[in-house]
Amino acid sequence: MIEPRTLKGFRDFLPAAMIPRERLIDTARRVYRSYGFAPIDTPALEYTEILLGKGGAETDKQMFRFHDSGGRDVAMRFDLTVPLARFVAQHAAELGMPFKRYHIATVWRGENTQRGRYREFMQCDFDTIGTRSIASDIETTLVVHELFLAIGFTDFEIHINNRKVLTGLLDKLGLGDKATLVLRALDKLAKIGAAKVGEEIVATTGATSAQVDAVLGFATLAGTNDAILDGVAKAVAGNARGEEGAADLRAVLSACAAAGVPADRLKLDVAIARGLDYYTGTIYETFLTKLSSIGSVCSGGRYDNLAGLYTKQELPGVGASLGLDRLLTAMEELGMLPKAATPAEALVAYFDAERLHDYLALAALVRKSGIGVEVYPEPKKLGQQLKYADHRGFRVALIAGSNELAAGQCQVKDLKSGTSEAVALADVPAAIARLLAEG
RNA sequence: GUGGCUGUAGCUCAGUUGGUUAGAGCGCCAGAUUGUGGUUCUGGAAGUCGGGGGUUCAAGUCCCCUCAGCCACCCCA
Incomplete structure (x- = not known):
């Protein structure tokens, strides 16, 4: 070798x-x-x-x-x-x-x-x-x-x-x-x-x-x-x-x-x-x-x-x-460098194994507004996906199971504060933008 | 290019006057009754001790060479 x-x-x-x-x-x-x-x-x-x-x-x-x-x-x-x-x-x-x-x-x-x-x-x-x-x-x-x-x-x-x-x-x-x-x-x-x-x-x-x-x-x-x-x-x-x-x-x-x-x-x-x-x-x-x-x-x-x-x-x-x-x-x-290991701001959790198309569509919608999004590639346990999001330094996680999707909604989770809010899918980009503006 | 210091798991280091299967913390991976991370607990993977040669019954520990990093000279971003 x-x-x-x-x-x-x-x-x-x-x-x-x-x-x-x-x-x-x-x-x-x-x-x-x-x-x-x-x-x-x-x-x-x-x-x-x-x-x-x-x-x-x-x-x-x-x-x-x-x-x-x-x-x-x-x-x-x-x-x-x-x-x-x-x-x-x-x-x-x-x-x-x-x-x-x-x-x-x-x-x-x-x-x-x-x-x-x-x-x-x-x-x-x-x-x-x-x-x-x-x-x-x-x-x-x-x-x-x-x-x-x-x-x-x-x-x-x-x-x-x-x-x-x-x-x-x-x-x-x-x-x-x-x-x-x-x-x-x-x-x-x-x-x-x-x-x-x-x-x-x-x-x-x-x-x-x-x-x-x-x-x-x-x-x-x-x-x-x-x-x-x-x-x-x-x-x-x-x-x-x-x-x-x-x-x-x-x-x-x-x-x-x-x-x-x-x-x-x-x-x-x-x-x-x-x-x-x-x-x-x-x-x-x-x-x-x-x-x-x-x-x-x-x-x-x-x-x-x-x-x-x-x-x-x-x-x-x-x-x-x-x-x-x-x-x-x-x-x-001087400690001026952030230690994020991802250039994207948001991670879409691949939550429900049957709803990949919905996650891809959500990601596309957010990207269209100029915000970087990654879709987690495997439908693993949510906890693991959030852990990944945390370690990589994502600012927000987008979480939508069948419940949210049925209501046309998605949880926008602020990974810094830990809070999350349910948002209509169409309003997700704006909700993320608000969090990004906070820093 | 010259001189000095350093080199042990991914990272930071511990390893007694050379002597049994080389350790810790952090990190990483996997779990803790099937939808929520950063705390905690349990378990796990991981090191030819930078590499090569030598001395010795025996070397991470001594010697030489080499590679790399840091510092000084020089120069420069």
Whole structure:
């Protein structure tokens, strides 16, 4: 016998896990669509040359790569942004600009696993391509904010920054050519503290202590967003790019405030840098305040030239990616996942062995109103059927023996309270809807 | 990829300094005089002690390898 098992970092999803997963996907889809983002899909497998070298040496190492039986050098996508770049380069003429798309799909990374980190996981990306307008940076922020509200979070923080202020500052300090190294160190600020970040910068770039002090002084600016912004503006004064970044940040923050995003949910955080090199403007990371240890659950940013490797056409854009599986791990730990193992709300008991046709008709009637119903497949004892309904997490049971059917009725049993009422068959959908509205 | 910790029934774990037929709780299945679950009672199924090799008269218990999980580094969703 072959031992049934799954690969490291790859998982099966049982109904209890898959139901909230699908619900989350539905929510993301609904929010994205409401802003006019259109769905696309791309292949899981691409020519390796398409994917290689786009996310840095680290992502190259993490790529699942092999030769197919035709001898082609192929690799599995490790994010949705690089395939998007190829996609727009290939189809720009048909798409028209600006182009807004969302893409919910699985990606693969052969890195070491950890809590909330898998080798196969799903991302829910949305991007606006073909415009440099700050309006799109603002909209991106609003979408992320609305997305988390729609999922059911209230305690979260969108951290926002702008690469231009960082690179502007580094230019000004004469560290411009070491930007990547400095940003990588800065990214760890929250985790290891300013002193160690300073040490790392010195070690990797040979910066002077004056340079390090300036960087750290900047990165540890604190206070309200406005106060930090003033500090940022002062620090980058005189550097055109830095000033531009500060102005962009100011525009995003003020627009979001005007749009009703509470101040405590949008936090200017000049230390976040994002690992990926292609970001050039606004940067986003989203943290759950009750579970910040799990890391960012939705990240993104603006890039000047997404598809430069595939086309001469310059395609700027901005977007973000919801880390569905990491978020689900977090929600599970926070006890936010219901444990129902059925997607249907109601169970019709197969009570009287002779009345299957009536049960099927009842189920069809309820389904027609948009409520999910399952008919128990065997005429077992009622107690057993109710036990099944209870364990699976059905909200209501529909019980009709020959007595009820003779009267054209059915018992609608509330499995949460245990009470039941006799209802005319035609009114059953409405009765269930009332119970569902209660929660 | 590197380092540390862990791995006993579906789940959470107990298993004395290596020594008779490996246990518990929860869950699961079936019953408790033929139409009502979540409580209770009774009974039942279920473990090659992650896998492989070694040391020993004897290994769940010691050693090595391997696989998987967790943590740190790295990176990131």
